Amino acid sequence: MTADAAALRAPGRLVGAHAGTLTQVGYLARRSITRTVRQPLMIVPSLVFPLFLLAVNSSGLEAATVLPGFPTDSYLSFALGLTFMQGALFATMGAGQSIAGDIQHGFFNRLQLTPLRGRALIAGQLAGVMIQGLIQGIAYLIIALAFGAEFEAGPAGVIVLFALSALVGLAFGSIGLAIGLRTGNAEAVQGVFPLLFVLLFLSSGALPRDLITNDWFQTVATLNPVSYLIEGFRSLFITGWDGEALALAIGLSVAILLFGMWAATAALRTQMERT
Amino acid sequence: MSALETRFARGAWAVAWRGLHVMAAKPSLIIPSLVFPLFFFAAFAGGLSAVDQAPNFDYPSYTTFQYVFVLMQSAIFGGVFTGFGIAADFEFGFARRLLIASHNRSAIVAGYAITALVRALLVWTVVTIVAIATGLEVSGNVGDILEILVIAVMLNFAATMFASGMAMRFRTLQAAPLIQLPAFLIIMTAPVYVPRDLIEGWVASVAEVNPFTATLEAGRDLIIGAPAETLLAVGVAAGLIVVMLNWARTGLRRAEAAG
Numbered sequence: 001m002t003a004d005a006a007a008l009r010a011p012g013r014l015v016g017a018h019a020g021t022l023t024q025v026g027y028l029a030r031r032s033i034t035r036t037v038r039q040p041l042m043i044v045p046s047l048v049f050p051l052f053l054l055a056v057n058s059s060g061l062e063a064a065t066v067l068p069g070f071p072t073d074s075y076l077s078f079a080l081g082l083t084f085m086q087g088a089l090f091a092t093m094g095a096g097q098s099i100a101g102d103i104q105h106g107f108f109n110r111l112q113l114t115p116l117r118g119r120a121l122i123a124g125q126l127a128g129v130m131i132q133g134l135i136q137g138i139a140y141l142i143i144a145l146a147f148g149a150e151f152e153a154g155p156a157g158v159i160v161l162f163a164l165s166a167l168v169g170l171a172f173g174s175i176g177l178a179i180g181l182r183t184g185n186a187e188a189v190q191g192v193f194p195l196l197f198v199l200l201f202l203s204s205g206a207l208p209r210d211l212i213t214n215d216w217f218q219t220v221a222t223l224n225p226v227s228y229l230i231e232g233f234r235s236l237f238i239t240g241w242d243g244e245a246l247a248l249a250i251g252l253s254v255a256i257l258l259f260g261m262w263a264a265t266a267a268l269r270t271q272m273e274r275t
Numbered sequence: 276m277s278a279l280e281t282r283f284a285r286g287a288w289a290v291a292w293r294g295l296h297v298m299a300a301k302p303s304l305i306i307p308s309l310v311f312p313l314f315f316f317a318a319f320a321g322g323l324s325a326v327d328q329a330p331n332f333d334y335p336s337y338t339t340f341q342y343v344f345v346l347m348q349s350a351i352f353g354g355v356f357t358g359f360g361i362a363a364d365f366e367f368g369f370a371r372r373l374l375i376a377s378h379n380r381s382a383i384v385a386g387y388a389i390t391a392l393v394r395a396l397l398v399w400t401v402v403t404i405v406a407i408a409t410g411l412e413v414s415g416n417v418g419d420i421l422e423i424l425v426i427a428v429m430l431n432f433a434a435t436m437f438a439s440g441m442a443m444r445f446r447t448l449q450a451a452p453l454i455q456l457p458a459f460l461i462i463m464t465a466p467v468y469v470p471r472d473l474i475e476g477w478v479a480s481v482a483e484v485n486p487f488t489a490t491l492e493a494g495r496d497l498i499i500g501a502p503a504e505t506l507l508a509v510g511v512a513a514g515l516i517v518v519m520l521n522w523a524r525t526g527l528r529r530a531e532a533a534g
Contacts, residue, residue: 052463055476055478056464056467059475059476059477059479060467060478061323061468062474062475062476063326063473063474064326064329066329066330067325067328194314201314201318202322206318206323207323207325211325212324212325214322214324217317217321217324221322
């Protein structure tokens with residue numbers, strides 16, 4: 001049974017006139033999660049590429065740990081913030097391409113014929129993104145610990161790490177969803193990837209901001225919100241409990257999520273009018 | 276020039292001219308190959324410049340260190356992006372018409388190689404201007420710079436042949452990740468951020484045997500006027516060309532057989 005068919009069976013129960021928003025979210029979330037889990041090719045790149053970059057960077061930049069003021073003697077632990085962030089950016093692409101694919105292949109049109117609520121569609125789509133974020137987070141942590149990374153925040157920190165991973169994934173997933181709904185084209189969503197890549201690399205992902213000697217780069221990294229998200233993840237690995245870093249990461253994630261939800265809702269409204 | 280050579284040259288030039296015309300008519304096709312090297316240069320030379328303060332980092336300028344990397348990387352990606360164009364030409368049917376119309380089908384591949392070289396020269400010009408504006412230090416003489424250029428052109432040709440071989444085997448744009456991934460792997464497992472003796476872990480072992488390492492290190496030595504293993508770099512690049520030419524030739528045969 002396909003994910004669509006599984007979600008659409010017993011249509012009266014799924015999106016019937018009396019189904020509540022939560023029920024609708026549940027069915028669409030199930031479809032989104034099933035689709036994510038059944039298509040390993042959607043998950044594999046978001047697992048492999050960040051881990052490859054982590055492996056290369058932790059070998060190539062280990063020499064940076066001897067710089068005066070470098071916060072840890074393990075570049076592997078330091079670089080994990082970038083890895084988690086990179087995984088979240090893949091979630092952007094996943095969410096955007098999923099909804100754009102639904103529009104291109106007509107599933108969205110069929111949904112329009114049901115009394116489905118817009119917010120249920122958005123929340124349901126994001127469930128798959130959140131699961132993907134969690135799977136990635138678990139894989140990154142296990143592999144990093146196996147290769148000798150430090151995790152200073154302890155067992156409770158693991159919960160915070162996964163929660164932050166899911167939150168950042170949701171935040172960027174909502175942006176991807178907004179782009180997918182706005183363009184209705186999977187290739188257009190793909191075209192946004194370089195921009196996200198720029199945000200990732202023009203950040204404090206490779207060196208702490210106070211060790212960046214190039215003035216313009218330091219300014220860009222300071223203005224780039226992605227720096228603070230990376231620093232939030234990183235603090236759990238190399239510092240332990242850093243309230244300021246975590247508060248900034250959580251606060252910015254929530255702000256991005258709210259913006260993304262607003263943009264996705266507006267794009268959904270426009271898309272519904274078009275169809 | 277014999278009639279055969281004249282036909283080959285005409286065929287190659289016709290394909291190259293079309294490629295250059297498409298590039299000029301659709302700037303969106305050249306922008307990614309321009310933006311990515313500039314972005315890497317900004318991210319590495321800008322963001323990691325403090326790395327040159329690490330003990331035993333004895334290269335005089337981190338900007339220059341990364342400039343050579345970006346130059347060689349864009350040489351390879353110039354070929355990779357041309358491979359995408361070939362794959363698209365097959366997907367949309369143009370390449371099949373080319374195969375039917377051409378007297379000498381190797382000329383088609385040669386034409387694409389000319390396009391890749393022009394694309395790379397354009398990218399190198401822009402990257403070099405930006406690098407000079409941001410502190411590139413060149414201590415090598417004109418001969419050294421020409422040697423760097425020769426190595427980069429050879430890498431560009433080898434990468435184009437690799438990408439052509441892949442594109443002609445798969446004949447669809449969906450093969451783009453398969454064309455890009457090996458290039459990305461070979462580039463990133465070389466001494467990207469620091470000299471080879473400062474790399475730790477498995478990448479150090481891979482970098483030892485990575486052919487890209489020899490070309491990169493020769494370029495980095497030449498640009499500062501230091502003694503360089505240019506012969507090794509040219510030999511490695513020539514070896515890659517021989518292997519990749521064969522790869523492209525067999526790819527062309529497969530495309531012909533597929534009709």
